[in-house]
Amino acid sequence: MSKRHIPECISPMVGSTPPTMQQVQATSGTIWRVTFAGITREHRQQWQAEIYYQQAMDAYNGLFK
Numbered sequence: 001m002s003k004r005h006i007p008e009c010i011s012p013m014v015g016s017t018p019p020t021m022q023q024v025q026a027t028s029g030t031i032w033r034v035t036f037a038g039i040t041r042e043h044r045q046q047w048q049a050e051i052y053y054q055q056a057m058d059a060y061n062g063l064f065k
Helices: 046-060
Strands: 020-026 029-036 039-043
Touching: 020 046, 029 046, 039 046
Parallel strands: none
Antiparallel strands: 020 029, 029 039
C-alpha cells in the first residue's frame, strides 16, 4: 500500500481524537454521521459512511503518514 502525505494543516489534527460514526434519525430519514479531524460528513447510505470511516481510521492509525 502506498503511503500518502497529509497536508500540514491537517496533520496536527489527525492524531488528536479517533474518528466516530453515528446513526442519526433526521426528519428526512436515517443518516450516518462521521466525524474526524474537526470535519463532520453526513451520508444517507451506510456503506458510504463506512468507507469514509475506514479511511479516517487508517489516517488516525498512521497508515498515511
